[in-house]
Amino acid sequence: MSGEEWQFVGFTARMAVLGTLVMLPFGLALAWGLARGHWRGKALVETLVALPLVLPPVVTGLVLLRIFGRRGPVGHWLYSQLGLEVVFTWRAVVIALAVMSLPLFVLAARAAFEEVNPVFEQLARTLGAGEWRVFFTITLPLARRGVLGAALLAFARALGEFGATIVVAGNIPGQTTTLSVAIYQYVQLGEDGHAWALTAASAAMALLAVLGGTYLLRRK
Amino acid sequence: MSEGITASFAKRFPGGPPMRVEDLQTSGGAVVTVLFGASGAGKTTVLRCLAGLERPDEGMIRFGTEIWSDAAPGVFVAPRKRRVGFVPQEYALFPHLSVGRNIAYGLGGRGSQRGLALTEEDGRARVTETIRWLGLEGLEKRLPRELSGGQQQRVALARAVVTRPRLLLLDEPLSALDAPTRVRVRSELGHLLRQLGTPTLLVTHDRAEALALGDELVVMDAGRIVQRGSVREVFSRPSNVAVAGVVGVETVQPGHVLTAVDGLVTVAVADRKLVALAPELPPATAEVYVCVRAEDVILVKGEPGHSSPRNALPAVVRALTREGPMVRIDLDCGFPLAALLTRNACDEFALVPGDHVLALIKAPQLHLIPRST
Numbered sequence: 001m002s003g004e005e006w007q008f009v010g011f012t013a014r015m016a017v018l019g020t021l022v023m024l025p026f027g028l029a030l031a032w033g034l035a036r037g038h039w040r041g042k043a044l045v046e047t048l049v050a051l052p053l054v055l056p057p058v059v060t061g062l063v064l065l066r067i068f069g070r071r072g073p074v075g076h077w078l079y080s081q082l083g084l085e086v087v088f089t090w091r092a093v094v095i096a097l098a099v100m101s102l103p104l105f106v107l108a109a110r111a112a113f114e115e116v117n118p119v120f121e122q123l124a125r126t127l128g129a130g131e132w133r134v135f136f137t138i139t140l141p142l143a144r145r146g147v148l149g150a151a152l153l154a155f156a157r158a159l160g161e162f163g164a165t166i167v168v169a170g171n172i173p174g175q176t177t178t179l180s181v182a183i184y185q186y187v188q189l190g191e192d193g194h195a196w197a198l199t200a201a202s203a204a205m206a207l208l209a210v211l212g213g214t215y216l217l218r219r220k
Numbered sequence: 221m222s223e224g225i226t227a228s229f230a231k232r233f234p235g236g237p238p239m240r241v242e243d244l245q246t247s248g249g250a251v252v253t254v255l256f257g258a259s260g261a262g263k264t265t266v267l268r269c270l271a272g273l274e275r276p277d278e279g280m281i282r283f284g285t286e287i288w289s290d291a292a293p294g295v296f297v298a299p300r301k302r303r304v305g306f307v308p309q310e311y312a313l314f315p316h317l318s319v320g321r322n323i324a325y326g327l328g329g330r331g332s333q334r335g336l337a338l339t340e341e342d343g344r345a346r347v348t349e350t351i352r353w354l355g356l357e358g359l360e361k362r363l364p365r366e367l368s369g370g371q372q373q374r375v376a377l378a379r380a381v382v383t384r385p386r387l388l389l390l391d392e393p394l395s396a397l398d399a400p401t402r403v404r405v406r407s408e409l410g411h412l413l414r415q416l417g418t419p420t421l422l423v424t425h426d427r428a429e430a431l432a433l434g435d436e437l438v439v440m441d442a443g444r445i446v447q448r449g450s451v452r453e454v455f456s457r458p459s460n461v462a463v464a465g466v467v468g469v470e471t472v473q474p475g476h477v478l479t480a481v482d483g484l485v486t487v488a489v490a491d492r493k494l495v496a497l498a499p500e501l502p503p504a505t506a507e508v509y510v511c512v513r514a515e516d517v518i519l520v521k522g523e524p525g526h527s528s529p530r531n532a533l534p535a536v537v538r539a540l541t542r543e544g545p546m547v548r549i550d551l552d553c554g555f556p557l558a559a560l561l562t563r564n565a566c567d568e569f570a571l572v573p574g575d576h577v578l579a580l581i582k583a584p585q586l587h588l589i590p591r592s593t
Contacts, residue, residue, distance in 0.1 A: 121316075123306060126271050127300075127379070127380075137325075138314060157487075
């Protein structure tokens with residue numbers, strides 16, 4: 001593989017790791033809330049979280065473009081307060097990957113939390129532990145396999161993301177071009193050799209992540 | 221000052237009968253109150269409501285002068301603020317933490333340290349002291365799954381008492397153990413609870429457990445409290461047929477072991493000597509409860525001649541009470557003894573109060589339960 005090809009691979013891996021990390025706090029909170037809580041609007045949140053899974057990724061990208069564009073509600077604030085440009089930068093890649101990998105993570109992590117016997121959490125509370133302590137010393141450690149597996153699946157999903165990324169981050173080689181976008185471009189240009197090399201790299205990474213994820217998610 | 225529970229509350233479950241507790245009271249001090257009843261009677265729910273893990277739909281739970289739960293104005297004290305020690309049925313030891321960290325859990329975290337005002341050093345000392353007290357030295361590094369059932373039970377107790385709870389709640393503390401272990405751990409637990417001196421509410425459906433561990437007894441049936449009193453009183457004199465059905469009609473008398481040879485134990489009850497077959501009785505047991513189920517007492521009128529049962533007690537009939545198809549006969553044979561006959565048998569005998577009879581009891585049907593004094 002050429003230097004440029006390696007650059008695509010490295011960049012995509014870095015973006016997928018970052019995207020997963022950005023997604024993690026939101027994903028954990030949602031998975032825990034859906035697994036344990038009884039609250040109004042739970043069904044609505046459940047639906048919203050699952051939405052990126054079924055919407056065309058291009059649509060999700062378009063929504064993100066509106067929100068994070070310089071005139072969008074969040075994008076405007078980021079630009080005027082912090083001077084941060086999001087759209088068509090690597091930051092947009094991270095956000096797109098985070099949003100697109102969230103549903104998969106929440107689905108799997110929620111199942112992992114649901115498998116934790118609530119009696120352990122209740123007992124911790126009788127011993128004086130507050131909710132944060134219960135989560136970090138009991139719930140999360142007991143669900144760690146499942147949560148790690150869910151994170152790996154989310155990472156694998158992020159590696160292959162195409163539709164949302166290209167809409168919100170575009171295709172700027174060296175800045176926003178991810179593996180799948182590069183593959184698409186090579187195919188368009190008729191450079192099948194490059195396309196196949198990247199395909200192999202992409203498949204290898206995805207395979208490893210999914211293997212690891214499903215291994216961890218399998219019940220002991 | 222010792223404090224106790226005063227509670228009247230109800231808890232409804234979707235698709236099930238409601239659990240309604242009226243006027244539950246426990247004494248403060250070193251008193252073990254046993255909540256007794258068949259499974260499904262609602263005992264565990266009561267315990268969970270007291271621990272704050274369930275929120276009653278109606279009524280009030282008070283501990284001393286503190287209101288823990290009052291449905292009307294919506295008062296509810298979170299479980300972490302109640303300072304109770306809870307030991308659930310399967311112990312629920314944190315499977316990912318070592319024995320030492322399980323025991324120390326209640327001392328960690330900022331919230332609880334505020335409540336306990338304990339330095340880290342004092343906390344460590346207290347953990348060490350508790351581990352020594354319960355004989356768990358050398359097991360600190362083990363994981364719960366590497367322990368025997370009896371050890372797990374002691375770790376659960378250690379974890380609950382290390383915070384010096386104001387009330388100890390034990391849910392079927394021995395049911396997870398196999399039968400031989402249960403008898404041994406039962407007497408251990410009795411000693412530990414007495415040393416500890418924390419007011420305790422213990423749930424069980426096992427009469428031997430209730431007798432061995434309890435001072436006071438609260439009987440529950442179908443989600444309601446049906447009787448309460450001292451353990452001996454309730455078992456010997458159920459207030460009505462429903463209670464009798466739950467506890468079984470039984471004579472419970474304190475006795476003193478005279479000799480024990482090859483599992484044959486001679487016990488003095490009042491001025492009588494009885495022989496019991498009790499190979500499982502721990503050696504060096506001195507004080508016991510002697511239990512006889514009423515249906516195991518055989519009555520003979522006139523001279524006995526020779527009979528095989530080891531215990532033949534001359535007795536006077538004091539009272540006859542009809543209980544459905546059965547008649548309960550209260551006898552005086554130096555101590556009160558209850559017998560249960562079918563109505564037909566009773567009619568044939570033509571028993572009336574004041575009759576002299578002989579009560580026969582086979583040695584294996586005398587149950588001895590160690591009694592802590």
